[in-house]
Amino acid sequence: MKLKIISILAFFLVIQIGVAQESLNEVLKKHHKSDIPYISATELRMQQSKNEVIILDSRELQEYKVSHIESAISVGFDVFSMENIFKFVKNKETPIVIYCTLGIRSEMIAAQLKKAGYKDVKSLYGGICEWKNKEYKVIDSTQQKTNNIHTYSKQWSRWLLNGNPIY
Numbered sequence: 001m002k003l004k005i006i007s008i009l010a011f012f013l014v015i016q017i018g019v020a021q022e023s024l025n026e027v028l029k030k031h032h033k034s035d036i037p038y039i040s041a042t043e044l045r046m047q048q049s050k051n052e053v054i055i056l057d058s059r060e061l062q063e064y065k066v067s068h069i070e071s072a073i074s075v076g077f078d079v080f081s082m083e084n085i086f087k088f089v090k091n092k093e094t095p096i097v098i099y100c101t102l103g104i105r106s107e108m109i110a111a112q113l114k115k116a117g118y119k120d121v122k123s124l125y126g127g128i129c130e131w132k133n134k135e136y137k138v139i140d141s142t143q144q145k146t147n148n149i150h151t152y153s154k155q156w157s158r159w160l161l162n163g164n165p166i167y
Helices: 002-020 024-031 041-049 061-066 082-088 104-115 127-133
Strands: 054-057 096-099 121-124 148-150 164-166
Touching: 024 104, 041 127, 054 082, 061 148, 096 104, 096 127, 104 121, 121 127, 127 148
Parallel strands: 054 096, 096 121, 148 164
Antiparallel strands: none
């Protein structure tokens, strides 16, 4: 009986170690369900500095208030509405980048934008975690620079290497 219990515990330990060692690329590949292309944090930063892109934050408002990419518009995930997008982005040729914590929720919203006819929609690879890992600026609800990043969960916080995870 003890051997059986030890075997079961060992099995779950191996599974946990395997999950913990899963790379960001593997996680995103597993969840990538559409043809939405990714954009790197570096590419987005270049477009942002030239005011060539609209940035949408698909995290919930409480996450956005902790920190967000400067100039990003909060559109939420649970409360997402195409009607709100039509107010912000009238020209369907406008480049749009959408992000969340890692790029999973943002891909789902990006797919809705594509379906609605927006032509140039991308998801930020690695989300706000990768943005902050590159040491790019994030601001809080008072427009002040911050190191706090709402990582959605403790599980996702392991991909934030440069900042203070909040969940």
